[in-house]
Amino acid sequence: MAENLNGQILIIGAGHAGGSVAALLRQYGWTGPVLLAGAESRPPYQRPPLSKGLLLGKVTLQELQLKPDNFYAERGIDLACGRQAIAIDRVARQVRFETGEPVNYDHLVIATGARLRALDVPGNALDGVMSLRTADDALKLRAAVRKGLRVAVVGGGFIGLEAAASALQAGAEVRVIERESRLMARVASRELSEFVAGHARAHGITIEMNASVCRFIGTAGQLAAVELADGRVFPCDLALVGIGVLAQQSLAESAGLACEDGILVDARAATSDVRISAIGDCSRRPVPLFERSARLESVHNAVEQAKQVAARLCGKPVTAAEAPWTWSDQFDLRLQIAGLISPTDEVVMRGDPAAGSFAIFHVSQAGVLRAVEAVNAPMDFAFARMAIGRRLQTPPARLRDPTVALKELALN
Numbered sequence: 001m002a003e004n005l006n007g008q009i010l011i012i013g014a015g016h017a018g019g020s021v022a023a024l025l026r027q028y029g030w031t032g033p034v035l036l037a038g039a040e041s042r043p044p045y046q047r048p049p050l051s052k053g054l055l056l057g058k059v060t061l062q063e064l065q066l067k068p069d070n071f072y073a074e075r076g077i078d079l080a081c082g083r084q085a086i087a088i089d090r091v092a093r094q095v096r097f098e099t100g101e102p103v104n105y106d107h108l109v110i111a112t113g114a115r116l117r118a119l120d121v122p123g124n125a126l127d128g129v130m131s132l133r134t135a136d137d138a139l140k141l142r143a144a145v146r147k148g149l150r151v152a153v154v155g156g157g158f159i160g161l162e163a164a165a166s167a168l169q170a171g172a173e174v175r176v177i178e179r180e181s182r183l184m185a186r187v188a189s190r191e192l193s194e195f196v197a198g199h200a201r202a203h204g205i206t207i208e209m210n211a212s213v214c215r216f217i218g219t220a221g222q223l224a225a226v227e228l229a230d231g232r233v234f235p236c237d238l239a240l241v242g243i244g245v246l247a248q249q250s251l252a253e254s255a256g257l258a259c260e261d262g263i264l265v266d267a268r269a270a271t272s273d274v275r276i277s278a279i280g281d282c283s284r285r286p287v288p289l290f291e292r293s294a295r296l297e298s299v300h301n302a303v304e305q306a307k308q309v310a311a312r313l314c315g316k317p318v319t320a321a322e323a324p325w326t327w328s329d330q331f332d333l334r335l336q337i338a339g340l341i342s343p344t345d346e347v348v349m350r351g352d353p354a355a356g357s358f359a360i361f362h363v364s365q366a367g368v369l370r371a372v373e374a375v376n377a378p379m380d381f382a383f384a385r386m387a388i389g390r391r392l393q394t395p396p397a398r399l400r401d402p403t404v405a406l407k408e409l410a411l412n
């Protein structure tokens with residue numbers, strides 16, 4: 001594609017990945033038509049503040065926009081909001097939409113994100129049972145939360161815990177119900193899980209571990225309680241279900257693209273069809289530093305893959321692979337995680353959890369730094385992230401030693 005910068009690029013999904021790739025294509029010199037079509041009624045916006053600043057009333061929806069209102073028109077990007085794609089015809093190189101004419105493409109970028117995993121239990125459609133993925137969800141949640149409201153958060157992952165912290169700060173009584181034996185079990189180490197659970201409890205959040213919701217109980221269509229598989233019943237006025245997401249891959253699957261818990265792409269975000277790329281939460285990609293593939297649900301991943309596609313299509317060099325990273329804000333904690341955590345890695349603690357600022361390093365058996373979980377330790381995080389990208393090999397004792405500057409380790 002690099003030789004023809006005039007072709008028509010169609011991007012399906014106007015979220016963080018779709019909005020970023022549209023902007024980067026223009027930045028890198030694409031001169032042909034770019035159509036960015038998204039199912040939501042809004043231009044691309046940032047989702048992370050939905051469970052943090054927006055719920056707390058610290059930022060407005062306008063401030064969450066990825067780009068200013070006039071950005072797309074000024075750059076000749078045709079932004080079509082409220083347009084849901086329903087089929088891809090790879091032979092005709094055409095996409096059909098729920099409304100309006102089909103659109104042809106020379107290159108198609110699928111950036112359809114993820115959809116919420118449903119909690120398939122009786123009562124899940126009662127008024128008061130909510131979820132959080134879109135700006136509309138966040139606005140609805142913010143309008144409902146008030147002083148004294150009894151909130152049950154089902155799922156102790158990042159989003160559930162962030163929303164729990166925000167609801168508590170708004171005066172609600174909050175109970176987190178987690179099926180596993182610890183919080184954030186999918187993405188965090190046991191050490192971090194325990195610290196975060198202690199912190200949340202100290203702020204007044206009740207946490208039930210090993211607790212599985214079996215039904216929501218209602219009165220006249222309104223949520224009144226949540227029942228657990230062990231028979232316990234907790235009265236509540238609002239339940240927020242946050243039990244993870246699934247790749248939004250049905251369009252790609254129906255079109256015969258290779259999918260496996262995500263649309264399969266290579267290290268430059270190309271799918272099994274050379275005319276189609278897939279980026280962001282909907283894709284499963286190789287993670288070069290870790291010799292494995294993963295579906296990464298993060299802003300960093302969305303932007304990195306957007307860069308890969310824009311660079312590839314415009315004939316620019318692709319930037320070197322970086323360690324994947326993400327963050328979470330809960331009360332006064334800023335958690336930052338880079339790399340991928342493996343249960344076989346050695347855990348090395350730097351700093352004192354009791355002081356509220358520390359970093360947990362994960363070192364492979366070969367002595368390579370593989371991941372960091374930093375708590376209110378942004379400098380440790382920044383240098384460790386760099387060091388992971390460089391596959392730093394260092395004795396764990398040096399990481400643990402506060403007199404050894406991480407900067408020296410990362411840059412040497």
Ligand SMILES: Cc1cc2nc3c(=O)[nH]c(=O)nc-3n(C[C@H](O)[C@H](O)[C@H](O)COP(=O)(O)OP(=O)(O)OC[C@H]3O[C@@H](n4cnc5c(N)ncnc54)[C@H](O)[C@@H]3O)c2cc1C
Pocket residue numbers: 012013014015016017018037038039040046047048049050051083084085086111112113114132133134159248251279280281282296297298299300302325326327328329
């Ligand atoms: C509440 C919340 C908090 C988060 N916090 C963090 C955080 O702190 N740090 C972090 O790194 N990440 C965070 N994330 C994750 C991060 O927001 C996502 O990884 C990122 O938005 C992925 O971008 P995306 O473009 O792939 O998907 P999305 O942003 O989900 O965008 C996909 C878009 O495609 C549209 N779409 C889907 N199907 C179609 C179709 N058929 N036709 C047209 N359009 C379609 C969808 O409507 C959606 O607008 C958070 C997510 C949420 C929900």
